Amino acid sequence: MIAWRSTWSIYKRELSRFLRTAFQSVLAPVLTTTLYFIVFGAAIGGRMPDLGGVDYGAFIIPGLLMLTLLGETTSNSSFGIYMPRFTGTIYELLSAPVGVAETLIGFVGAAMTKSLILAAIILATARFFVDYSIAHPLFAVLYIMLVAAAFSLFGFILGVWADNFEKLGIIPMLFLTPLTFLGGTFYSIDMLPSPWDTIALANPIVYLVSGLRWTFYGSSDVNIWISFGITLTFLAACIAVITYIFKTGWRLRA
Amino acid sequence: MEPILELSGLTKVYPGGLKALDDVDLTIRKGEIFALLGPNGAGKTTLIGAVCGLVRPSGGTMRAFGHDLACDWRRARARIGLVPQELSTDMFEPVKRAVSYSRGLFGLPPDPARIEEILRSLSLWDKRDERIMALSGGMKRRVLIAKALAHEPDLLFLDEPTAGVDVELRKGMWAIIDQMRARGVTIILTTHYIEEAEEMADRVGVIRNGQIIAVDEKEALMAKLGRTEAHIALALPMQTLPPAIAQFPIGIEQGGMSLCYRGGDGTGRGKAEVADLTKALTHAGIDYVGIETRESSLEDIFVSLLGENAQ
Ligand SMILES: Nc1ncnc2c1ncn2[C@@H]1O[C@H](COP(=O)(O)OP(=O)(O)OP(=O)(O)O)[C@@H](O)[C@H]1O
Numbered sequence: 113m114i115a116w117r118s119t120w121s122i123y124k125r126e127l128s129r130f131l132r133t134a135f136q137s138v139l140a141p142v143l144t145t146t147l148y149f150i151v152f153g154a155a156i157g158g159r160m161p162d163l164g165g166v167d168y169g170a171f172i173i174p175g176l177l178m179l180t181l182l183g184e185t186t187s188n189s190s191f192g193i194y195m196p197r198f199t200g201t202i203y204e205l206l207s208a209p210v211g212v213a214e215t216l217i218g219f220v221g222a223a224m225t226k227s228l229i230l231a232a233i234i235l236a237t238a239r240f241f242v243d244y245s246i247a248h249p250l251f252a253v254l255y256i257m258l259v260a261a262a263f264s265l266f267g268f269i270l271g272v273w274a275d276n277f278e279k280l281g282i283i284p285m286l287f288l289t290p291l292t293f294l295g296g297t298f299y300s301i302d303m304l305p306s307p308w309d310t311i312a313l314a315n316p317i318v319y320l321v322s323g324l325r326w327t328f329y330g331s332s333d334v335n336i337w338i339s340f341g342i343t344l345t346f347l348a349a350c351i352a353v354i355t356y357i358f359k360t361g362w363r364l365r366a
Numbered sequence: 367m368e369p370i371l372e373l374s375g376l377t378k379v380y381p382g383g384l385k386a387l388d389d390v391d392l393t394i395r396k397g398e399i400f401a402l403l404g405p406n407g408a409g410k411t412t413l414i415g416a417v418c419g420l421v422r423p424s425g426g427t428m429r430a431f432g433h434d435l436a437c438d439w440r441r442a443r444a445r446i447g448l449v450p451q452e453l454s455t456d457m458f459e460p461v462k463r464a465v466s467y468s469r470g471l472f473g474l475p476p477d478p479a480r481i482e483e484i485l486r487s488l489s490l491w492d493k494r495d496e497r498i499m500a501l502s503g504g505m506k507r508r509v510l511i512a513k514a515l516a517h518e519p520d521l522l523f524l525d526e527p528t529a530g531v532d533v534e535l536r537k538g539m540w541a542i543i544d545q546m547r548a549r550g551v552t553i554i555l556t557t558h559y560i561e562e563a564e565e566m567a568d569r570v571g572v573i574r575n576g577q578i579i580a581v582d583e584k585e586a587l588m589a590k591l592g593r594t595e596a597h598i599a600l601a602l603p604m605q606t607l608p609p610a611i612a613q614f615p616i617g618i619e620q621g622g623m624s625l626c627y628r629g630g631d632g633t634g635r636g637k638a639e640v641a642d643l644t645k646a647l648t649h650a651g652i653d654y655v656g657i658e659t660r661e662s663s664l665e666d667i668f669v670s671l672l673g674e675n676a677q
Pocket residue numbers: 366380381382384385386404405406407408409410411412413451
C-alpha cells in the first residue's frame with residue numbers, strides 16, 4: 113500500500129525546490145549548450161565528417177543532453193537528501209508515516225520531471241545552431257526518464273553516504289564527469305584506435321549515450337537493447353541499495 | 367485509563383557504546399500531559415527519537431495506540447506529532463507552505479481553513495508568506511509547532527518547546543498546550559524549566575543516565591517528596607534546644623539567632639506543624655521576631671532526586 117498523498121507532497125516539494133532556483137536551472141543548461149555548440153559544433157564540427165550519416169553538430173546533441181542530465185540529476189538529488197540531513201529537517205520525513213516507496217516515487221518522479229524540462233530547454237537551444245530531427249521521440253522521452261530515474265537514485269545514495277560537502281562533490285567530479293566525457297559524448301567509439309575502442313566499452317556511460325543517440329538517429333555504437341538493459345540494471349541496483357538503506361536506517365536514523 | 371503509549375525494556379546503545387536508554391519502562395495515559403525531566407544528556411531526546419522513528423532502538427518494545435511500532439509503524443506514526451529540540455526548518459520555504467507540506471506528508475488532504483486556524487492560534491498568520499529564515503528564533507519554534515499540529519496528531523512530543531522563548535511567549539505556549547489538552551491531545555514534553563512542569567504536567571518522570579528514576583502524578587510526587595522549610599528568627603540567641611521543642615524536626619542556625627524547621631510532606635502538614643511549633647515556643651517563653659516559611663518546589667524535589675541517585 114502506497115500513501116499517495118504523502119508521495120504527492122514529496123514530489124511537489126522537490127519540484128518547487130528546483131523551480132525556486134529556476135533562473136539558474138534554466139540559464140546554466142542554455143549557457144553550457146551554447147558554449148559546447150560554439151566550440152564543438154562550429155569551431156571543430158566544420159572540419160568533422162558526418163558520423164553514420166549524421167551531421168557532426170547534430171551528432172553531439174544526445175551526448176550533450178546526457179552530459180547535462182547526468183550531472184544535473186545526480187547533483188540535484190544528492191543535495192535534495194544531503195541538505196535535510198545536514199540541517200536536520202530530515203526529522204520530518206523520518207517521523208512521517210512514509211516508507212521507501214513514497215520517498216522514492218516522490219524523489220524520482222520529481223527528478224524525471226526536471227530532466228524533461230532540462231532536455232526541452234537544451235533541445236530548444238540546440239535548434240538555434242543545428243537542424244536535427246528525432247527518429248523515435250517517444251523512446252527518447254522514455255529513455256530520458258529512465259536515465260533520470262537511475263541517476264536521481266544514484267544521487268540519492270551519494271547524498272545519504274556523504275557526511276561532508278567534499279564527499280558530496282567528489283564522486284561526480286572523479287568518476288561521473290570523466291566517464292561522461294570519455295563515453296562517446298562528442299565522438300563515436302568507432303573513431304577510437306584499437307585497443308581503445310574495446311576498452312571504452314567497459315565504460316557504462318558509453319551505453320547510455322549510445323542508447324539516447326539511437327532514439328535520435330536510429331543508429332548507434334552499441335545495440336539499443338544492450339543500452340536499455342544496462343540502464344535498467346543500474347536502476348535496479350540503485351533501488352536495491354536504497355531499499356537496504358531504508359531498512360537498516362543506515363546514515364539516516366541514529 | 368487506557369494507555370496511549372507503552373514502552374517496555376526500551377534500550378538504546380549508540381555506536382561507540384554509549385547507553386543512552388537503559389531498560390526504560392513507561393506508560394503514557396490518554397489525554398495526559400507528561401513532563402519528562404532530566405539533566406543534559408539524560409536520554410530525553412533519544413527516548414522521543416525512538417518513538418518517532420529517528421533512533422533505532424537496540425532493544426525493547428514500543429506500542430502506540432495499540433500498534434506495535436516495530437511493524438505497524440505507519441498507522442501509529444500518522445497520529446504522532448513531533449516538535450524537535452533543534453530549530454531545523456527549511457529556511458527558504460514560506461511559513462504557510464511549510465505547514466501545508468507537513469499535513470500532506472502525513473497523508474491528509476489539504477485543508478486551508480485548518481492551517482489558518484493553526485497559524486492564527488500560534489500568532490503566525492501575519493507571517494504566513496514570510497520565508498522561515500526571516501523569522502525570529504521564537505517564531506521559528508512556533509512554526510515547528512504548527513508543522514507538528516498540521517496533521518492533527520493525537521499524541522504530541524514537545525522536546526523543550528520553550529527553550530529560548532521569552533517569558534510572555536512562554537505563557538502563550540502554555541496556553542496553547544492547554545488548548546491542545548482540551549482537545550484531547552496527549553502531550554509528552556521535556557523541559558529544563560521545572561516550574562513549567564509544575565505548572566502544566568499531570569504526571570512527571572525523571573530520567574537520569576538513561577534510566578527512569580521516578581514516575582508519578584505531580585501531586586503525589588510533591589506530597590511524597592515535598593517539604594516545608596521554616597526559619598524562625600529569635601529575639602535572643604539560643605545555644606541548645608530546650609526540651610519543650612525538641613520533638614520538632616528543627617535545628618539551630620546562624621549562631622543561635624534562628625531556628626530552622628524542615629519537615630512535612632508537601633500536603634501542607636508541614637505548615638500545621640510550624641504553627642504548632644510557634645505555639646510551643648510561646649508556651650516555653652521563647653520570644654521570636656520573624657517567621658518565614660516555604661514549600662519546596664518541584665525543582666527542589668528534582669534536584670534532591672538527582673542528588674540521591676548520584677550516590
Ligand atoms: N547520534 C548520537 N550518537 C552518539 N551518541 C549520541 C547521539 N545522540 C545522543 N547521544 C548521546 O546520548 C546521550 C543522551 O542524549 P540525549 O540527546 O537523548 O539527551 P537529552 O536528555 O535530550 O539531553 P538535553 O537535555 O541536553 O537535550 C548523550 O550522552 C549523548 O551524547
